[in-house]
Structure formats: structure tokens, C-alpha cells
Amino acid sequence: MRNTPILHFLEALTQNNSKDWMDANRDWYLQVKERLLEDVAEILSALSERQPLFSELRPKDCIFRQNRDVRFSANKQPYKTNMAAYFAIGGKKSLGPGYYLHMQPGGSFVGGGIYMPAADTLKKIRQEIDYSGEELDNILHRPEFHSFFGDMEGEQLKSSPRDYDKDHPYLKYLKYKSFIVSRPVSDQEIQSGNYVKLSISAFEMMHPFYRFLERAIGTTEDEAFLL
Template identity: 75%
Template sequence: MKNVSVLDFLTQLAANNSKEWMDANRTWYEEVKQAHLDNVAEILAGLSRYQPQFSDLRPKDCVFRQNRDIRFSANKLPYKTNMAAYFAIGGKKSVGPGYYLHLQPGASFVGGGIYMPDAETLKKIRQEIDYSGKELESILTAPQFRDFFGDMEGEKLKTSPRDYDKDHPFIGYLKYKSFIVSRPISDGDIQSGKTVVLALAAFENMRPFFNFLERAVSAPEDEAFLL
């Protein structure tokens, strides 16, 4: 990464979240944005070595706009106080799983999975868990994976989902409405230029989880058992 501190910029942006401040610091923002894009390009290159599907993506397919959509929000601050990238086959708007990088002073992390999928996608994931729950359990409980990420995260139903018995052997997984794992990154590691290395290490550990979700989402409905 270039000698540009993303975190320093975001700290100042959080304290001065206005168009006037951004206009006065546009050159600084452009330098930080380019440094972020450079990191994303390196991560894409690393991912493509083992998952060639990522080779067609460009950095701009993965990063998010700094401007907030304030049309329907009570919070009228114009800019996000983080920089992030979502690496998904097909780009950041894909309904499939992805790897995620979040940069924010004191709250940076790497993660991935699927956050709040639509009803059809959620149905496919639950169908795959129904057929192959043992495989998902093996992925999530593998010592290396669990030591790195901890437990799977995500909002859960309080009762069993429709069409699944409360005594289903994998009802704990079937109750999830999001399927996410994550690991924090310290400010020090980011400031010392370790963002790309740490992100790629996390995404490599996450690959079996990603592949499980990708297979679930890609399978024709009611045919996941054929895979």
C-alpha cells in the first residue's frame, strides 16, 4: 500500500462529516481512495490464483461509494466513515456469497458469507443445509477455522423455519437468516501495511465456507441434492 493512511483520513472525516470539509480535502480523499483501490486490486489478484472466477472483476466492481444515501435516513451526514470492499463473483451487487473488507478506525475487520439474503436465496441455502448440514458443520467446527473466526454470526429465527422440523439435526444452522464469519483487524496492522496479507489469509481460511454457500446459491431449486 502507498504511504497514505486510510485510518487517519477516516478519523478526520468522522469528525468533520460535511461537504465543505470534503471539498477542502478532495486531494487527500483521492489519494486515500486510490490507495484503497490498489489494495483491492492486490486482493483480487490473490483471490484469482485459487478462484479464477474473480479474475474478471475490477476494483471498482468491489468498492462502495463514499457518499451515503440519505434520502430515507434520519441521519443526514453525507459520507460513510469507513471504506469497504465486497469481493463476490459477479461484483458487489451479487446475491451470492462474498469476502468482505471493512476499514474503520477501531472497528476494522475481514469477513464474508451472505448477509440477509432474499427469500429465494435463503431457501436455497436452507435446502443445502438440509441435504449437506454435516459438511457445513465440519467446516464451521474445524479447529483452524473456528480458532480463526469463532462462531458463525447472523440474525436467527426464534423458532424453526417453515418446512423444517424443530428436531432436525441441523436446526441450529437452519434458523440463521444471515451466514457470516468475521475477524477483527487492529489499527496497528492496517497502519503498518498488512491489510492485503491479512485479508488474503482470512479469505483463504474462509474458502470452504464460501464454496458451500456458492454451491447452495448456484444450485437449481430442489436439485441441490444432485450435487
């Protein structure tokens, strides 16, 4: 198991979030980025064993830029103080479900699902819950899954969504606006490099949840890759 320098770099960046500092430490940043790309490649390889289209993605298709878009933000710091990767058919800009890895000192986690889908996509997911709510409930409460991830996360409506009765047996799921599960990852797991193995195991466990959302949206893998 190899140590990873990612958190050390992010800690330093958090304390020195400026273009001058980044320019002076460009080689360090590129070294850390290269390590992240190697780890993302390993995760992609594991995902592609179950879903072959993941093999079409390059690691750089999954990781996010370090630069922040400060045009419409009160926070004018130029760089993100985390590193992250989103594994989805179509890459990080995909509108479909995916698997997510977030690395940040004291705030790392693995997870996945779909965050704040557009209205038409949300409607499809709710329709699938209406039809197959028991299946989703079984996925989320499978002992191994629930022990690892806990309950589903995401913003919820205060009342039942339009077109669904307040006595619907799966109202608690219909009220969600996002459909996310996650699990914290310790700094030690990141620093040791164990997060790669942990992410692969988490994403494997999450696969039925991912497939439920993918089926709900009704996009085949071939079509999704063209998004």
C-alpha cells in the first residue's frame, strides 16, 4: 500500500490559496494530479469489469479542474481546496447517475447517485419509485448497504409531490429532490492510499442503486455515452 501526497498538498493550498503560491508550487501540483489520475485509472478499470463503457473513459474525463469559477461567487479564492472525481457514463459532465469520490482534509467521502436532477429527470425517477418503490427500499435497506452508507441523503419536499397521494407507501422516497448515498473517508484512509480499494468496494456495493436510477431515467448506456 503506497502513501498518497494529496492531502498534504490540499492542506498547504488551503493555507496559501493564491495564484502566486500555485505558480511557485506547480511541479508539486502536477505530481499530485498525476497520482490522482493513476488512482482514478485503477478505479475506472474496476468499474469497467461490470460496465464495459467505463473503459471508454480516460481518467481526465472524471476529475474536476482545480480552478474555481469566481465570476458569480462572493468567495474569490482562485482554487478549490478539494480534489474530486465523478465516474459516470459520459464523463464528469454527465446528467445521469454516477459514483463520486471527494478528497479534502477532514472532509473526504465516497458516494454516488444523482444530485438535483432536472425536472423531467426527477419526474422519471419519481415514476420509477411509484412503480418499484419496494425494490428501492430493499436496495437501501440491504444490511451490508445500509450499514456502510446509512440512509439516503438529499434535499426533500415538505409535503407530497404533485400527482402523488400523501398516503403513498413510498412517499419518503418520492419527496427527495436528490438521490444520494455517501460514506465518510478518514484522512488516514486517504493518506495510506487505501481509499482506492475502499472506493472500488463502495461503488460495487452501490451498483444496484446506480442501476435503479439509470433504469428510471430510461437512458441506455450507449445513449448516455453520447451526452
